[in-house]
Amino acid sequence: MRTLIKNCNIASPGFEIKNGSLFIEDNHIHSIITQGESLPSADHIIDGQGLTAVPGFIDIHCHGRNNCDFADGNADGVNTIGEHKLEEGVTTVLPTTLTLSEEALSDALSAISKYNGKGCRMPAVHLEGPFINPSEVGAQNPNYVRMPDIGMVDRLTRIFPIKKVSFAPELPCGDAFVTSLLAKGITPSAAHSAAKYNEFARCYAKGLRNLTHFCNQMSPIHHRDIGLVGAGLLHDTVYAEMICDKIHTSANMIQLAFKVKGIDHMILITDAMRAAGMPDGPYTLGGLDVIVSNGAARLASNGALAGSILQINTALRNIVEITGLPLCDALKASSLTASYSLGLNNLGRLETGYLADIAMIDNDFNVHKTIVGGELRYEK
Ligand SMILES: [Zn+2]
Known part of the structure; x- marks a missing residue:
């Protein structure tokens, strides 16, 4: 299962990018795609609606x-x-x-x-x-x-x-x-x-x-x-x-x-x-x-x-x-x-290999979507 979250900002420890996409393979983050790069094909597309994706x-x-x-x-x-x-x-x-x-x-x-x-x-x-x-x-x-x-x-x-x-x-x-x-x-x-x-x-x-x-x-x-x-x-x-x-x-x-x-x-x-x-x-x-x-x-x-x-x-x-x-x-x-x-090492970053646990927030920190292991589980 390949999922693409497109049209979002991405913030993770150490970096913030505007207008990017997140490519998820199975339950892990495969890659981050910056503006202008071509988008991979996916089985499932989530519209990021200009929100900011942060680690769940x-x-x-x-x-x-x-x-x-x-x-x-x-x-x-x-x-x-x-x-x-x-x-x-x-x-x-x-x-x-x-x-x-x-x-x-x-x-x-x-x-x-x-x-x-x-x-x-x-x-x-x-x-x-x-x-x-x-x-x-x-x-x-x-x-x-x-x-x-x-x-x-x-x-x-x-x-x-x-x-x-x-x-x-x-x-x-x-x-x-x-x-x-x-x-x-x-x-x-x-x-x-x-x-x-x-x-x-x-x-x-x-x-x-x-x-x-x-x-x-x-x-x-x-x-x-x-x-x-x-x-x-x-x-x-x-x-x-x-x-x-x-x-x-x-x-x-x-x-x-x-x-x-x-x-x-x-x-x-x-x-x-x-x-x-x-x-x-x-x-x-x-x-x-x-x-x-x-x-x-x-x-x-x-x-x-x-x-x-x-x-x-x-x-x-x-x-x-x-x-x-x-x-x-x-x-x-x-x-x-x-x-x-807690000694867990695959959570807390939006980077290749980390679990695709993601919160999508607006500029006022309201949560609009929550994704667990690449699966959209909550939508406002
Ligand atoms: Zn107490």
């Missing part, structure tokens, strides 16, 4: 969408999320769980294992908790917090592969947990943590390189102990995964993080909960009541932020507006860097 977005932290949550343990709900993530240009998502009982997590992973595969890719799961610091639960349910337990990770990953575990590094044996996760090909990430800098440093020495929702529910910077926020700013090799909705982090903090770290270690995440893509109103997260209004999801009990309703194309628009970065640099944060941090 990768959201490594997503709990739900369209009134469904991965933690519901409902296979229809997983299909709904997979289909609707295409509307924001997401072609790969890591379904993200909450701090729940092992039984509830098993149910969630088993529902994900039944995904029909008709929407975006779901190659693996991100466990957020339950190995977190009780003092930094945020909107995670404190009843299910527990100590790092690699045996539990092993049991769950047999149900569906786990690629990322967010946990608090200061918990007992946090450094050994990092070593065990990395040995299994799972990316450890610090989250819901009050770690002092030296507690982070012990895990950094073992290979911890990711900070989950950078700045949120983690030890802030202080001039005598720079905590996790300071660690993220200090170490070039640490990936800062940030919810760039201007609610979880202010525009100034977003600007500061991108300025200090540069573009190559910033990752856009949504941390979206079930109200993403839905109207304001009452919802739940991990069994806790949440009210969504004016773009923010907050616990009904204490007003703590409870996930977001952010969509990743909006996050990309926000960072371009805030940082002034050219699109071909900014979009590293919406796919390529996330793929690196």
